[in-house]
Structures are given as structure tokens and as C-alpha cells.
Amino acid sequence: MSRIRAAAVGAVTVSLALAATACGGGTSSGGGSNDSPKTLTYWASNQGASIQVDKKVLQPELDKFEKQTGIKVKLEVVPWSDLLNRIMAATTSGQGPDVLNIGNTWSASLQATGALLPWDAKQFDKIGGKDRFVDSALGAAGAQGKDPAAVPLYSMSYALYYNKKMFKEAGISKPPATWDELVADGKKLSKDGKWGLAAEGSNLSNNIHQIFILAKQRGADWFTADGKPDFTSAGAVAAVKQYVDFMAKDKIIAPGNAEYAQNQSMSDFSKNKTAMVLWQAAASTFKAQGMSEDEWGIAPAPVQSGTPGTGKQANSMVAGINIAVFKNTKNLDGATKFVKFMTSDAESKLLNKTYGSIPPVKAAQDDPAFSTQATAVLKQTLATSATPLPQVPDESQFETAVGTAVKELFADAAAGKSVTTESVKAALSKAQQSMPNQ
The missing domain is CATH 3.40.190.10 (Periplasmic binding protein-like II)
Structure with a gap:
């Protein structure tokens, strides 16, 4: 968007x-x-x-x-x-x-x-x-x-931005190319009041952008060929659970990020509170927040295999x-x-x-x-x-309905509630029921 x-x-x-x-x-x-x-x-x-x-x-x-x-x-x-x-x-x-x-x-x-x-x-x-x-x-x-x-x-496009100093202090020599590597690195970086990865759980569009790609990497789309919502496929459910699990299970995202909205994650990154952020064209924001270009690095956003490309290897909307x-x-x-x-x-x-x-x-x-x-x-x-995200008439309602579902799941994770495949599917089913073209 x-x-x-x-x-x-x-x-x-x-x-x-x-x-x-x-x-x-x-x-x-x-x-x-x-x-x-x-x-x-x-x-x-x-x-x-x-x-x-x-x-x-x-x-x-x-x-x-x-x-x-x-x-x-x-x-x-x-x-x-x-x-x-x-x-x-x-x-x-x-x-x-x-x-x-x-x-x-x-x-x-x-x-x-x-x-x-x-x-x-x-x-x-x-x-x-x-x-x-x-x-x-x-x-x-x-x-x-x-x-x-x-x-x-x-x-x-999205990319992975990382804090060079925090990576060096944690003994990490290069940015992660796969999600497994990102989680492993994130755990090394999440200590002493600092966190591995930033998110904005209350930023509906950012939620959509992240889960769209995680679903695409599983071969899942959010709409059928005739434009009807398809929010509860196995790939879509797994994508949302993976994203929320960065906080709920992997504990590489601070619980407070569940309430973050526009640019709050960027502020944490610029202040050396968070080591990684998945974002679009962030250089000008970092500069405005006082971070010099030699303090951060940039790499392609992760994919399951480590090699970005087309189809299941897509790594950005x-x-x-x-x-x-x-x-x-x-x-x-x-x-x-x-x-x-x-x-x-x-x-x-x-x-x-x-x-x-x-x-x-x-x-x-x-x-x-x-x-x-x-x-x-x-x-x-x-x-x-x-x-591209789905070019369908109901795309904006998709961002609102599913983005809100992810926001509520992040709130559950921050509160220590269990986030399961069943609870994710239920949240996405509720979102789908709210769509006009079911």
C-alpha cells in the first residue's frame, strides 16, 4: 500500500x-x-x-x-x-x-x-x-x-534492516536469510531489555503486508480466482501464526509492540532498542531520527529457502x-x-x-x-x-478485517494468552464473515 x-x-x-x-x-x-x-x-x-x-x-x-x-x-x-x-x-x-x-x-x-x-x-x-x-x-x-x-x-519494497553494533555484540556475522535464521538470531539479540525484532501490532497495513508474504511463501493467496475471500486456508493460518509467534512463542518481539502503530518500531530501532525491523524504504526515517547510515545494514527480507525469487520465494509485496x-x-x-x-x-x-x-x-x-x-x-x-497484493475490489476491507484480527492476536500474545492454530483460524474465520463478498 x-x-x-x-x-x-x-x-x-x-x-x-x-x-x-x-x-x-x-x-x-x-x-x-x-x-x-x-x-x-x-x-x-x-x-x-x-x-x-x-x-x-x-x-x-x-x-x-x-x-x-x-x-x-x-x-x-x-x-x-x-x-x-x-x-x-x-x-x-x-x-x-x-x-x-x-x-x-x-x-x-x-x-x-x-x-x-x-x-x-x-x-x-x-x-x-x-x-x-x-x-x-x-x-x-x-x-x-x-x-x-x-x-x-x-x-x-520490504527489506530486513539490522543494527550492526547489536549484531556484532551478539557475535552474529551476517543478516539472516531464512526465517529459522531470523528466529535464532533474534533469540541471541533479545536480552538485557533489548529485542531481536520489531513489529507494529496495531498497524493494520503492516500486519497485512507481513502475513501476505508469509502466506505467499506457502503458496496461499487470500482471495480465490473469482475474488472471494479465502482467509482460513492452511497456508494463511500458518502464516498468521508464524508472524504472531515471533512474540508469542519465539519471544523475539517485545510484548509492548502489540500496541505499536505507525513508525513506533522505527523509533526503537533508531534508539538501539531493537536489532531488526522489516520495513519499506526506511533510510530517510532513520536519518530523521538521528541514526547514521553506517549504523545499520540492509538485506533482502527472509524466505523459507534463503533465496528470494518468484512464486513461493517472493519476499515483499x-x-x-x-x-x-x-x-x-x-x-x-x-x-x-x-x-x-x-x-x-x-x-x-x-x-x-x-x-x-x-x-x-x-x-x-x-x-x-x-x-x-x-x-x-x-x-x-x-x-x-x-x-502485488490482491487487486480485488474488497482489498481495503481485507486490510481492515484481517489486519484487525492479527492486531487482536498480538494483544493475546502480549497478555500471555495461548495463540494456537485453532485460535488463529477462528480469528480469520470471523474476519472472513465480516467481508461483503463471501
């Missing part, structure tokens, strides 16, 4: 069925953006260490766009905990922006509302053509066989942010120009460098900045071993 930066997604309070009947956009609750073709509103997702950081990054670029085009962009950076609900409310009320960022995992769900502008060949030609973008990023821009609902903006336009904006020409500007080669290089993500624009990836320690593993993962 996302940047999502693996952010917490609140409960979706507006159903997609309702949204489909009242697609919105075009005016802003902040006073309106479409009363003039020289004004746009833009909802940006929180990519940096804070909303203020994002404003400092983006405002000079918006000023640059205004200087080039005469179009002023009114910016609002929306926290991940609010973003999906804000978007869903905008699709029904019409009180939304002209242009917005979406977690790419939501693409098919928001596409199903009909509220977003489809990017057909003619629309893509206005921003330089569809072939400018990496295929894997386009694969997370909407349902297969349909025109994308958005345009890739920032691409990310295709993470990232897409930029979308509300279909009934009164300033479609200006909105299109803004998307063209934000996805231009120059801006793609600049913004992805700043955030430590990978450009989904092919030409921008040639920059040496995307072959550094911080980015080379991410770039390789996206190219060879990442896979």
Missing part, C-alpha cells in the same frame, strides 16, 4: 457499494479548489518522518509547478491513519481534492467506486505514455484488464504510492498537468531520492542514487521477488 509506509488503516466507515452510487471529488471541504482553473487541491500521503517534514519537502516543488504553469496547488498532508477514510468519504460527499495520493494496495478498491479518473492510453499520452513506468508498479495500479485507476509515484485524480474535478487539465509534473523524470528522481524510495519511472532509475546501500536491495527486490 502502500507508503504506505505500512501505515495504520482505520475502519472503513463508508461501504464501497454506497461509494459506487455517489462518486465524488471536485470541491474541497477547505473552501473549494475548482472555482478557478489556476488552483488545485492535493492530498499527499505522509511519506517522511512527520507531516511537517513532508510539507518542507513538497512545498518547494509545488511552488516550482506554480511558477511553470501559473497553477497554485493547495497542499494537505494526510496521516495514514486517516487517509483511507478521508478518501472514502470524499467519494460519497464530493468534498475531496482534485489530486490525491493513494496506497497502491487500495487501487482496485477505489477503482471499484468509480470515483477516480481511469488512465487510458489517451490520458497516459498526456503525461508521456504508459511505457515510461515499470511494469510491476503498473500491476499495483488497478484490477487486471482495466485501465489503471492511478499513476505510480513512489515504489517501495509491491509497495508504493500512486497519484490519482478525482474523475469529476472541474480542473482536469490542471490536474493532468500536475500529475505529469510529479511523475516527470526530474521530479521522480528528486522525490524518490528524498524519501529513499525507488522511482517507478524507468528513466529515473538510472540515477546512481538508486544503487546505494539504502536503495539497491529495494530496487532488486522490486525487479525480481516482489508481488
